[in-house]
Amino acid sequence: MAHLEWSKELSTGIDIIDSQHLRIVQYINELNVAREEGDRELAGEVLGELVDYTISHFAFEESLMEKAEYPFLDPHKRVHQLFVERVSSFVERHHNGEDVTEEVHYMLTKWLFNHIKNEDRDYASQVLRNMQDIRKDGSWVSRTLKRFFR
Numbered sequence: 401m402a403h404l405e406w407s408k409e410l411s412t413g414i415d416i417i418d419s420q421h422l423r424i425v426q427y428i429n430e431l432n433v434a435r436e437e438g439d440r441e442l443a444g445e446v447l448g449e450l451v452d453y454t455i456s457h458f459a460f461e462e463s464l465m466e467k468a469e470y471p472f473l474d475p476h477k478r479v480h481q482l483f484v485e486r487v488s489s490f491v492e493r494h495h496n497g498e499d500v501t502e503e504v505h506y507m508l509t510k511w512l513f514n515h516i517k518n519e520d521r522d523y524a525s526q527v528l529r530n531m532q533d534i535r536k537d538g539s540w541v542s543r544t545l546k547r548f549f550r
Contacts (some may be wrong), residue, residue, distance in 0.1 A: 454483075
């Protein structure tokens, strides 16, 4: 499995979202290292952290879309929910003794890059406009970040 590299084509233009997506890419790379080293314990830790971080990221992203009154929020939430369910099933399989790291890496790479390039780009302009409107109350983003990423 190849080391994933962040590229500008993955950028949504929303700095905080892009930094969160970059962190998810780093988790995927950490999972790859665990697989290469045959470190089952590390793989389990990374999977758990990845799920926790991704759930927080999704909630934060959804809050931005909600605040911007993004019209396709509900379908976007459903895509997130299905993703969490799928990754959670990998975690369960890992706990049951299966080596799922290669399968997870492949799925995460394809899903994440496709999701960012398509669904996330769809909401970005509306969220950016809304963020510019609320910069007068810039504390909203800070408060929301603290709520999801303590």
